[in-house]
Amino acid sequence: MAAFDLLISLQIIGIAAFAVSGALVAGERQMDWFGVMLLGIIVAVGGGTLRDLLLAVPVFWTQASWYVVMAALCALATIPFAGWANRVRRPVAIADAFGLAVFVALGTRKALEAGTSGVVAVIMGVVTGIVGGIIRDVLANRTPIILRKEVYALAALCGATLFVFAERVGMQADYALWLSVAVTLTIRILAIHFNWSVPTLRVEPGDQE
């Protein structure tokens, strides 16, 4: 029960952090308050929505709309504090790391419960964690930050892979979940702290453009 409560608390922290990150990016693009609300919602539920569509299971928030309402409220609540944006980026990034960790683990578990293979479960975990942020950046008309630098998607990939591996070697599902959360969170926090990044690829633009 305590573990369950902790899971819910982490989910709430994650939804709030994701929604706030959407609201801040909306503000950087001078969107109106509706755009702020929508971007907050999309970051918070976008990844889980695509995961559920791909798994052909009911989209989670169509049966529990408090996710959407809460994301909308968190995004709107950001508006009066927008002047503080640059001072809250670091705490928001930390809260976002908690969200990422728990969303990846829950996404992986949902895929395994739906009977997918291990590879597909890992993909679904990563999709759950990163797709919201990718759509956010596409709507803000910039190349998704997650694809350009920072160890973000890689942290998700490690956490999801470890979950599947732990389950396959017989670890109890609950322990595997928390192990996955801990691994994603640790990698992500260390990456924020030490400014880790994945090497980039440079290709000369062709004549196509």
Add this chain to the structure above:
Amino acid sequence: MAAFDLLISLQIIGIAAFAVSGALVAGERQMDWFGVMLLGIIVAVGGGTLRDLLLAVPVFWTQASWYVVMAALCALATIPFAGWANRVRRPVAIADAFGLAVFVALGTRKALEAGTSGVVAVIMGVVTGIVGGIIRDVLANRTPIILRKEVYALAALCGATLFVFAERVGMQADYALWLSVAVTLTIRILAIHFNWSVPTLRVEPGDQE
């Protein structure tokens, strides 16, 4: 029967207006004729498509492909008149308002008929109305206009909310539908006429970019 015919007429006006708006944006980006056709189709059917995927019901145009064919023809028919683009923007915006109003109401109704909660039905109404225009702007590589200014999504939100409210207090579904259409349309037309806009949020860009 008369009400039914009016609904079909409004839908046809809406599809035509949405398709033409897609074609004009394609032309602003100097897309080729295929891009013009595709953008027209996407604006006209994009919102309803996402709604149906989220509701896990068959995508409407896979069972009634005349929607797609009509949108394609309207988009292509825009090509010879492209020189008039700036003179037709106002009438197209008015026609678009009719389309928005009827799509939002029909989207909300479809969600309620699929058994969703009121909150989800409102979301589905808004999704039906605005997602086509959002994908249009993403494909044209610009921040969606719907998220930046103009009372557009907000009109959709009011119309969808009123539909659900009217149904909940016991109004007959047909009346609720027309009330919703009237509200969305009125707000949108007034917003065009008086140049209403929703307040915007401004956030200093962080060091992420």
Add this chain to the structure above:
Amino acid sequence: MAAFDLLISLQIIGIAAFAVSGALVAGERQMDWFGVMLLGIIVAVGGGTLRDLLLAVPVFWTQASWYVVMAALCALATIPFAGWANRVRRPVAIADAFGLAVFVALGTRKALEAGTSGVVAVIMGVVTGIVGGIIRDVLANRTPIILRKEVYALAALCGATLFVFAERVGMQADYALWLSVAVTLTIRILAIHFNWSVPTLRVEPGDQE
């Protein structure tokens, strides 16, 4: 059996070429290795994924994850050869044409097998062929090249239409498939060789922006 093997070979060539094209565009945007992998995967499986969602059939790679793994490996294998990018563009474009031809034909066939109308089957064939490349360009923050120039989507449209037509006039499904592949491939190769393009539309930007 020989025809079957040829089909598999063409699919593998197509996946590889699509994944490499995603990796090259990721490199042009200086994405990190994870972004390179993700863009490769999305180009290779994006079109088929949307087709399956629209048809409400299980998404193909959730039941055969080697597609995703192979696309990821092909994208990553591009990294050490990035310096050669401009020399390999032509061969990659040719391989891409094979991929386009076979994906369009298989997409059309899958739709017909799912019981759709001819128009819908043509749309699904085109979606299968071009949507991966469109998402690639959206994530790279540019107007999709497929919508701006080159006879690419048009080749897909011809191949898919001919498939449906051939089936409707009673041609055996296997022959229809190969006819469709041949037509798409021929048009696309000729378009690359002779630099064909579809006429573009030019519209003066409105005051919306």
